[in-house]
Amino acid sequence: MNSTRRCFVRFMMSTKALVPGASWPCSNLGPAAQILRTFRVSGTVAKKKSRPVRTGYDEKPERERSLVADDDDDDDPFERAAREAGTKAAFDGLLDVFVRRDVRRRGHVEFIYAALRKMPDFGVEHDIAVYNKLLDVFPKEVFVPRNFIQRMFNHYPRQQECAIQVLEQMENYGLMPNVETKVLLVQIFGEKSHPMRKYQRMMYWFPKFKHANPYPVPLQLPRDPVDLARFSLNRIAHDLDARVAVYQFPSTEVSETGEKVSRPHVVGIQSPEQRRLLAEHNPSRPVFVEGPFPLWLRKTCVHYYVLRADPLPPEEKVEESIDPERSFFYPLELDLDLDRDFGDLDSFDVDEVEEGPVFAMCMAGQADQATLAKWISGLQETNPILGRTPILFRLESGPRELQQATESEPEPSAEEEPLHSQGMKQ
Amino acid sequence: MALTSARLLTRTVHEKWICAHSLTLRPLVCINKAAFYGEYRRPGQAQDRTPPWKKIRFSFAKGVQGIRKHFGLLKDEAMERWVGPQGRPLIEHMLEQTRVQWEFRGPESLEQWLVSTDREIGGRSEAYLKLGRNDSACMLYGTLCSTPPRDGETCYSGYCTLRSRQLLSSFDRKKNIDWSSFNTLYIRLRGDGRPWMINIAAETYFSHQKDDLYNYFLYTRGGPYWQDVKIPFSKFFLSSRGRIQDNQHPLWLDKVSTIGFTLGDKADGPFQLEIDFIAVCNDRAHTEEFAYEMYKRNPEV
Numbered sequence: 091m092n093s094t095r096r097c098f099v100r101f102m103m104s105t106k107a108l109v110p111g112a113s114w115p116c117s118n119l120g121p122a123a124q125i126l127r128t129f130r131v132s133g134t135v136a137k138k139k140s141r142p143v144r145t146g147y148d149e150k151p152e153r154e155r156s157l158v159a160d161d162d163d164d165d166d167p168f169e170r171a172a173r174e175a176g177t178k179a180a181f182d183g184l185l186d187v188f189v190r191r192d193v194r195r196r197g198h199v200e201f202i203y204a205a206l207r208k209m210p211d212f213g214v215e216h217d218i219a220v221y222n223k224l225l226d227v228f229p230k231e232v233f234v235p236r237n238f239i240q241r242m243f244n245h246y247p248r249q250q251e252c253a254i255q256v257l258e259q260m261e262n263y264g265l266m267p268n269v270e271t272k273v274l275l276v277q278i279f280g281e282k283s284h285p286m287r288k289y290q291r292m293m294y295w296f297p298k299f300k301h302a303n304p305y306p307v308p309l310q311l312p313r314d315p316v317d318l319a320r321f322s323l324n325r326i327a328h329d330l331d332a333r334v335a336v337y338q339f340p341s342t343e344v345s346e347t348g349e350k351v352s353r354p355h356v357v358g359i360q361s362p363e364q365r366r367l368l369a370e371h372n373p374s375r376p377v378f379v380e381g382p383f384p385l386w387l388r389k390t391c392v393h394y395y396v397l398r399a400d401p402l403p404p405e406e407k408v409e410e411s412i413d414p415e416r417s418f419f420y421p422l423e424l425d426l427d428l429d430r431d432f433g434d435l436d437s438f439d440v441d442e443v444e445e446g447p448v449f450a451m452c453m454a455g456q457a458d459q460a461t462l463a464k465w466i467s468g469l470q471e472t473n474p475i476l477g478r479t480p481i482l483f484r485l486e487s488g489p490r491e492l493q494q495a496t497e498s499e500p501e502p503s504a505e506e507e508p509l510h511s512q513g514m515k516q
Numbered sequence: 517m518a519l520t521s522a523r524l525l526t527r528t529v530h531e532k533w534i535c536a537h538s539l540t541l542r543p544l545v546c547i548n549k550a551a552f553y554g555e556y557r558r559p560g561q562a563q564d565r566t567p568p569w570k571k572i573r574f575s576f577a578k579g580v581q582g583i584r585k586h587f588g589l590l591k592d593e594a595m596e597r598w599v600g601p602q603g604r605p606l607i608e609h610m611l612e613q614t615r616v617q618w619e620f621r622g623p624e625s626l627e628q629w630l631v632s633t634d635r636e637i638g639g640r641s642e643a644y645l646k647l648g649r650n651d652s653a654c655m656l657y658g659t660l661c662s663t664p665p666r667d668g669e670t671c672y673s674g675y676c677t678l679r680s681r682q683l684l685s686s687f688d689r690k691k692n693i694d695w696s697s698f699n700t701l702y703i704r705l706r707g708d709g710r711p712w713m714i715n716i717a718a719e720t721y722f723s724h725q726k727d728d729l730y731n732y733f734l735y736t737r738g739g740p741y742w743q744d745v746k747i748p749f750s751k752f753f754l755s756s757r758g759r760i761q762d763n764q765h766p767l768w769l770d771k772v773s774t775i776g777f778t779l780g781d782k783a784d785g786p787f788q789l790e791i792d793f794i795a796v797c798n799d800r801a802h803t804e805e806f807a808y809e810m811y812k813r814n815p816e817v
Contacts, residue, residue, distance in 0.1 A: 262672075290815035295760055298808070303711070303735045325709075326739025385738040386709040389783045396740050433611035438702070440619050440793045443652045448740045 168208040178220065181205075181212040185223050195229045199252045202227055206259050215263050218271075224256055225274045234280040241282070253278065253285035257292065266296045307387045315340060319357035319453035322385055322392050326451060332361035337468035340455060354455025356465045360472070368449040368473050371399055372406070376480040377449065379462055395462060395485075397450040397469070449473075459483050558638055559669040589686035602694065614702070617693065618680060618775075619793035620654035623647060628681050631656070634673045638665025643676035648790060653706075657788040660779060676787070679715075679776035692719050692771035695749075700799040703745045704792035707736025712789065713778045716752060719771035727757045730767040734777065742792065750804045762813045766806040 167187075171180045188201055205224055214220040233246040244250065253275065260267060267289055275285050305325060312318045320334050337356040345351050371377065381395030412422045452465045462483065470476045557563065596603030619625065626645055633641040643658035662674025683691040701714070712734040720728055730752035737743050749769060754761045775794065779787055808814060 287815075291760070291762070294815040299733065302733055305709075305735055305737045307709075322738075325737065326741075328737060328739065328741055328743075383740070384708050384786060384788070386783060386785075386787070391783075391785055394739075398740070431611065432607060433613060436613050436797070438614050438616055438793065438795050438797075440616050440795075441621065441652070443648075443742070443792055444650055451740065 166204070168204055168211070172208060172211040176212045178212065178214050178217060181209070181214050181220060182223060185227060189227060195227060198227050198229070199248055202252050202256065206255060209259070215259070216265065218260070218265050218268060221256060221260050221265065222268075222270045222274060225253065225271065225278065228253065228274075228278040230277045233278055233283075235283075245283070246279075250279060250284045254288050257285060257288045261292055267292060309388075311387055311390060315455060316355050316357055318392065319355065322387065322394065323357060323359040323451055323453060325387075326385060326394065327359050327361060329361040329363065331363070332359050334359045335468065337452075337465050338461075354461050356452060356454045356461060356468070358450055358452035358465050358469065360450040360469070364447075364449050365473060367447045369475055371447075371449070371475060371479065373475055373478040375399060376482050377476070378482050378484050379466065380484045380486075382457055382485070392453060393457070394451055394453045395465075396448055397452075397466070398448045399446045401444045401446040457485060459485065556636060558665075559667040586686045586688075593686055612697070614795060614797040615695075615698065616793050616795040617695075620647065620652060620791060622651050626654060629654070630679045630681055631677070632679070633658070633676045637670060637673065638667055639663070639673035639675075641674060641676050643678075645678065653790050653792045655788060655790045656777070657786070659784075659786050660781075661784050662780075662782045663784075674782060674784070675778055675780040677776055677778045678789075680774045682773050690719065690773065692773050695769040695772055695796050698769070698796035698798045699749055699802055700797050701745075701747045701749060702795045702797045703734070703747075704742055704795075705734075705736065705745060706740075706742050706790040706792075707738060708788050709736055709738030710779060710783065710787055710789075711735050711781050713780070714747065714752075715776040715778055716749075716767060716772060717774045717776070718768055719773050725756075729755055729776075731755050736789070746797075746799065748799065748802050748804065748807075750802070751807045753808060762815070764806070764808045764810060764814055 167184055171184055174180070185205070188198070189195070202224055205227075209215040209220070228249065233249050235241040235245040257267065257271075272286075272289060275283070275289055279285050312321060316336060316339065320336075323334055324332070335358050337358055338353055340353060340355040342350060342352040368377075377397055377399045379395055379397055382393035383396065385392050385394055414421070414423070416422060450469055452462070454461045454465065462485075466476060466481060600606045601609045618628065626647060629645060631643050631645045633639065633643045635641065640661040640663060641659060642661075643656060645654060645656050647653075648655050656676075656678050658676055660674055660676060662672075664670050664673040683693065685691040703714075714732050714734050716730040717728070718730065720726060732747055732752045734745060734747070749767050752767045754764050754767075777789065777791075779789075
């Protein structure tokens with residue numbers, strides 16, 4: 091027995107000597123302490139309970155000392171701190187308290203799970219530094235496998251799962267780990283552990299898809315509603331020639347009777363092509379103001395309105411021929427009698443969706459007819475045909491102002507949409 | 517963000533697969549499809565311990581109907597060989613550069629699609645599919661809600677899926693689509709600015725590959741204009757049960773079984789997606805075979 095133990099000590103020492111960069115956190119305790127440390131299980135409570143997060147049900151004396159408690163416990167330090175000051179400093183302070191409390195970091199797995207759950211309450215779920223600090227709670231070099239058998243099996247599985255959960259939460263919030271994360275993971279779990287693999291996978295795939303979106307949305311949307319409207323309208327217009335016009339800036343003023351009158355913003359966009367289409371529109375046919383249609387920019391939803399007409403009936407359609415003298419430099423239309431066979435046909439064999447033309451788009455601060463009428467009157471300056479054209483408002487129930495929309499129900503149009511179809515079908 | 521949407525809960529969608537191997541008994545005896553693979557059992561739900569022979573529902577009328585349908589299909593299959601491969605003339609088979617695979621014209625085109633949400637796992641999202649005005653361009657709409665079900669085990673929720681049904685030939689054999697002469701997926705759609713994910717399921721050999729999907733992202737612009745999306749098949753990456761795999765492989769296009777669209781961007785609220793048609797084309801300018809490294813594991817470990 092004694093000889094085996096001595097043997098083990100020698101083996102431990104040689105492993106330590108083999109690892110060049112290994113620095114033992116409490117090396118002043120000597121090799122005996124290290125042997126003890128190898129047998130120690132850091133989450134003693136976790137061994138007894140199957141659920142890692144829940145702890146302290148049946149251990150009353152443990153409960154007072156434990157930093158982590160149940161959801162419904164009022165003594166949860168996270169809940170208390172989130173109620174008092176849900177900031178990053180408070181969260182960091184909690185982590186510091188836990189780290190300083192015990193050298194052995196007893197119960198750190200439960201602490202990290204609890205911290206992960208409470209991160210959105212503190213508003214730190216998008217902060218990479220906080221995640222690194224959270225990983226720093228793990229004791230270093232205790233969970234690094236030291237021989238091939240440990241390396242072969244899942245060494246300290248609960249701790250590894252916990253670290254994977256930290257990385258997964260980072261992944262869910264779209265955060266890319268940095269070098270500090272890597273260094274921490276190597277120190278805690280070693281080079282080829284499961285959290286390290288997870289880190290490598292994230293570092294491989296995240297940059298691949300970082301710029302995959304052809305219509306990128308900035309992480310921080312502009313605060314100003316006019317700027318936000320400008321950005322959204324430019325996005326949906328899909329035309330570089332389109333010009334944004336602000337018809338009314340948001341303002342609040344006190345009227346003569348002493349009431350506060352707030353004017354919502356009205357921002358519109360129109361491209362030269364849309365202006366041409368509107369100029370060609372037959373004034374006897376009505377145009378429609380439709381909306382609100384949703385547009386999602388990451389997690390925020392904005393609404394826009396569209397000025398459009400019904401599709402032309404087939405008898406009114408005119409085949410337009412391009413004037414051959416419109417461009418002297420290159421032909422706008424080529425009708426060469428080439429021998430093209432089936433293999434040169436690159437078009438798709440589908441019927442076009444019949445839709446009316448879109449003349450302009452706008453975003454407004456309020457979804458009522460009076461606000462949108464400002465937009466139309468502003469449009470009239472550049473499009474005089476709107477003065478002669480009947481304009482119908484087809485405003486469907488908006489997201490908030492359900493009552494107002496029913497009041498401003500327009501004249502019964504030819505086809506009433508069912509309630510669900512508040513889409514932008516023509 | 518990208519990886520996030522890659523991890524969509526596509527498992528339940530898979531279990532809707534129609535799998536039928538019993539060639540002769542099929543028309544006469546209706547065996548529950550769930551008996552083969554088993555439906556998704558929610559945590560806490562009791563296991564279905566009914567013996568399989570009690571699930572057999574014998575119906576003579578249904579059998580006659582089935583025999584009629586399947587022999588009709590068999591006859592069609594036999595006859596279309598005389599026209600050319602896959603029932604199309606040879607010149608078309610060899611030279612076609614574009615093919616419209618699914619288009620939404622008329623109510624019968626909606627029957628080829630399945631809509632599913634996280635309601636199957638206990639979530640609260642809703643999704644509906646309907647035809648647009650003039651019987652053109654389907655519209656998928658609903659509400660996304662990413663509150664996970666309170667069953668103590670499910671951590672993530674919030675997805676809505678549109679998936680094409682598996683095509684079946686006579687006697688309910690799987691009929692796969694051959695896209696090997698094309699290299700690009702072409703979709704005409706109109707969304708509301710949300711990112712979607714395209715899932716292509718190809719026929720696999722081993723049963724442990726039945727959850728393999730090839731995914732890529734579909735970003736919508738939003739607005740009143742239609743949007744033409746071209747995605748080369750070389751961009752699609754392999755995932756299984758919503759996790760990107762380390763060993764990547766290009767999508768084999770000769771046996772494509774279904775295509776699906778999944779939304780799971782964790783933005784709670786209403787969504788809508790209109791699809792005009794889904795086609796494949798041959799982009800001669802695109803020569804890439806696979807966009808991800810194959811000479812090593814991704815990442816190298």
